[in-house]
Amino acid sequence: MHQKINIIPKTWAIKRKDRKFVVTSMHMRRQGIPLLIAMRDILCVVSDRRELGIALRDGKIKINNKIVKEDRFPLLLMYVLSFDSKHYRVLINDKGKFNFEEISEKDAKEITLKVIGKKILKKGKIQFNLSGGHNLIGNEEIKIGNSIVLDIDKNEVKKILRLEKGAHAIVIGGRHMGKFGSINHIEDKLAKIEGKNVHINVNLNNIMAIEK
Numbered sequence: 467m468h469q470k471i472n473i474i475p476k477t478w479a480i481k482r483k484d485r486k487f488v489v490t491s492m493h494m495r496r497q498g499i500p501l502l503i504a505m506r507d508i509l510c511v512v513s514d515r516r517e518l519g520i521a522l523r524d525g526k527i528k529i530n531n532k533i534v535k536e537d538r539f540p541l542l543l544m545y546v547l548s549f550d551s552k553h554y555r556v557l558i559n560d561k562g563k564f565n566f567e568e569i570s571e572k573d574a575k576e577i578t579l580k581v582i583g584k585k586i587l588k589k590g591k592i593q594f595n596l597s598g599g600h601n602l603i604g605n606e607e608i609k610i611g612n613s614i615v616l617d618i619d620k621n622e623v624k625k626i627l628r629l630e631k632g633a634h635a636i637v638i639g640g641r642h643m644g645k646f647g648s649i650n651h652i653e654d655k656l657a658k659i660e661g662k663n664v665h666i667n668v669n670l671n672n673i674m675a676i677e678k
Contacts, residue, residue: 498540498598499556499564501527504547509554509566521549530577530618542598543638543674544578546618558636562643576624580613580638580674597674613675627675635659639672646676 505512505527512518518527518537525533528548529541541547545556547566553574554566583595587603594602596614608614608626615625627633629649635657636646645668647661655670 498542500537501529501534501539501541501547502537504541504556504564504566505549508564511549526550531575544676545598546574546577548574558638558644560644560646575617575619576615577618578613578615578627578674578676581608581610583610584608611670615677625677627677629657629670629673629675633675634678635673635675637666637668637672638674640668642666642668642672649673 499508502515502518505518506514512521515537521527522535522537526549527534528546529539530546531548541556541564543556543558543564546569547554547556553569553571555569555573557565557567559565579596579598579600581594582597585593585595587593590605591603592605592607594604594608594614596602596616600616602614602616602621602623604623606623606626608623609628611629613627613629614623615627616622617624629635631649631652633649634646635649637643637659645659645661645664645666647659647664649657650660651658652670656667657670657673659666659668659673
C-alpha cells in the first residue's frame, strides 16, 4: 500500500518534491516512520526499495536487535535501527521531525518506553502496557506515565524514569512535539517544561520522561 506525498505525516523529514508516492507504515496509528523511508530518504544508505529488499532478505537489518524482513516495518520513537555494524536511535528534533542519532553498541541494547497502562494478572503479577504496543510482566510498582529503560535482550527493566518535577522530558505529541527540557511544575495534568529556548505547558499524556 502506498500513500500520496501530499498527505505524508509532518514528522517525516522528506521533501515532497522528491517522490510522488511513499510506502505506508504498517502501524501509522502508532506514529512511526517506515523502515524504507528511514533508510532511503533520511539516512540515504540505500538507493531504492530493491536494494533494501536484498539487505532484508539477507538478514542484515535489525530493529531493537531483532532481524526484520518487512520494508514497511515502523520505526517508533526510541527504537534502535542496526545495520553494517552501526546503530541509530529514533528521536524527534525540535521541529517535530524524526531523526536518527548514531549510538554505541552498548546503548543499542536499551530502549526507553512510556508506561501507558497496567492490569493485575494471576499470582499478583502486573502487566504493564508500554508505548509502541509493547507489554511487560513483572512485580515492579511502576506508575502509569513513568518511563522504563528496557534491556531489549533480557526484556528486563534496568531503570525507572519517573514523570515528576525535576525529570528530563520530551514532548511526544501535540504542537510542541520534539521540544524537551526539565519539568519545572506539574498541576492539573499539565507540566511546565523549561529548557534552552523552551518555556511551555504540555499535557502529561504528551510528554515522556527520558534520561538526560
